[in-house]
Amino acid sequence: MPIKRNASAHWEGSGKDGKGTVSTASTVLNQTQYSFNTRFADGVGTNPEELVAAAHAGCFSMKLAFNLQGAGFTADSLDTKCTITLDTDSGSISESHLVVTASVPGIDQEKFQELVDDAEANCPISKLFNTKITVEASLA
Known part of the structure; x- marks a missing residue:
């Protein structure tokens, strides 16, 4: 539904x-x-790119949490920062860059990266974008 x-x-x-x-x-x-x-500029208030960044960071983190759960892991914490790049020359978003730091007991880097890659490709906000998406992931 x-x-x-x-x-x-x-x-x-x-x-x-x-x-x-x-x-x-x-x-x-x-x-x-x-x-x-x-x-x-640096005015007080929000902007569309900041809102998109918040949406992508939140969506990616939740998808990664579901991926971890499906693989038998539970994160102690997932901290994700998203940086949206607005290309003012073309008037388009040219990149969404995610940086995630996770604390996940019992997981190895290879399995973690596999689950991160899936979250990058399959969270609904990633699917919405028609732009380059990159991720840096590390375990704390």
Whole structure:
């Protein structure tokens, strides 16, 4: 059965001088500010790339946890950072780079890497992207 989630954006003004807000149905984001400066400079607020990075890090971590569970392991911790690269010349996301550090009792590096590779390829957010995805994985 399909699960649907939603979020909304409101924008006022021009691309460079305007401003907007994003909100999620869960209200975790509730009229959170974004603008040209939060996307292309160091303004206070969020931006689409930061939100995509959070989604990819969270999705990848959960898929890896399921992979570990399926292989008979349980992570003490999975810490994933995602860096999204926005190519401003082409106006596209050119890369999503994941760095995961894990504490998984009893697993060896080879098995861990196999499960990481599967999570990279098969988490739903990875499947959504039409860009290069890279991962660095290490066991703590």
